[in-house]
Amino acid sequence: MRHFARTSSACVILALGACTAPGPGPGAAPAPSPSLPATSRAAAPVRSGDCDAGVSRDALPEWALAGFNYDGSGTPHVLGDRGDLMAITFQYPPVADPENGTKILWVSRLPVETASPLVIDAVRADGRTAHQELPNGAGPSSVTIPAAGCWELTLTWSGHTDTMRLRFT
Numbered sequence: 150m151r152h153f154a155r156t157s158s159a160c161v162i163l164a165l166g167a168c169t170a171p172g173p174g175p176g177a178a179p180a181p182s183p184s185l186p187a188t189s190r191a192a193a194p195v196r197s198g199d200c201d202a203g204v205s206r207d208a209l210p211e212w213a214l215a216g217f218n219y220d221g222s223g224t225p226h227v228l229g230d231r232g233d234l235m236a237i238t239f240q241y242p243p244v245a246d247p248e249n250g251t252k253i254l255w256v257s258r259l260p261v262e263t264a265s266p267l268v269i270d271a272v273r274a275d276g277r278t279a280h281q282e283l284p285n286g287a288g289p290s291s292v293t294i295p296a297a298g299c300w301e302l303t304l305t306w307s308g309h310t311d312t313m314r315l316r317f318t
Contacts, residue, residue, distance in 0.1 A: 199299070199314050200274075200299035200300075200314045200315065200316040201242075201316055202314075203227045203228065203313060203314060204225055204226075204241055205225070205226055205228070206223050206224065206225055206226075208220035208222045209222075209224070209226060209235075209237070210228075210235075213226075213235050213237070213256045215256075221237075224237055224239060225237075225239070225240065225241035226238065227313050227314075227315060228313070229304065229311030229312060229313045230311060230312045230313060231310075231311045231312075232258065233257065233258050233259050233309055233311045234257055234258070234287065234304050234306070234309070234311040234313070235256045235258070236253050236255060236302075236313060237253065237254040237255075237256060238252075238253055238315075239252060239253075239254070241316075242315070242316040242317055242318045243292070243294075243315065243317050243318075244317065245294040245295065245297045245298070245317035245318065246293065246294075247293050247295040247296075248293070249293075250291030250292050250293040251291065251292055251293075251294070251317070252289065252290070252291060252292075253289075253290055253291075253292050254288070254289050254290070255267055255287040255288060255290060255304075255306075256287060257286075257287040257306065257307070257309070259307075261286065261287065261307045263307065264285070264286050264307075265286055265306060265308075266282045266283055266284050266285075266286055267282070267283040267285075267286045267287055267290070267304060267305070267306040268282050268283075268306070269281045269282070269283070269292065269303070269304055270303040270305075271294060271300045271301065271302050272301050272303075273296070273299065274299045274300075275298070277295075277298075279294060279295050279300075281293055286306050286307065287306055294317045296317075297317050297318050298316070299314060299315075299316050300314065300315055300316075300317060301313075301314050302314070302315060
């Protein structure tokens with residue numbers, strides 16, 4: 150069973166890395182719901198100096214290697230503050246593109262019993278907010294952050310929550 154999961158994930162990783170056109174291709178995941186430009190939810194803005202501190206290009210942890218045929222060294226990634234969710238960006242910083250999004254592979258360290266959406270609530274350093282729901286949960290996605298800057302992401306999936314900061318250009 151573990152071999153099947155690694156093989157399936159490898160196909161997803163290869164497909165995700167091969168995508169260069171903005172439109173969906175054969176076998177592409179459904180498009181995420183669009184970002185809202187701003188919400189009235191009050192949240193504490195993040196300090197922009199915190200944004201790049203968690204970015205690593207070291208080898209991925211064992212639990213995040215499914216689908217990789219190497220240790221992931223060199224691939225930019227950010228581990229959530231609780232250590233439960235990882236964002237593998239393939240390019241850092243990711244691009245803020247409200248129409249086409251930027252590719253991020255989300256890997257959950259925690260077992261997911263039932264598939265549920267991954268909900269992203271984002272707050273930029275100046276207090277601007279955005280919301281996106283990825284219907285397929287953790288996995289490959291197109292994240293549509295509306296503007297460049299340092300964003301703090303609160304990520305909720307399958308009854309779990311984690312936070313991280315990502316700079317988008």
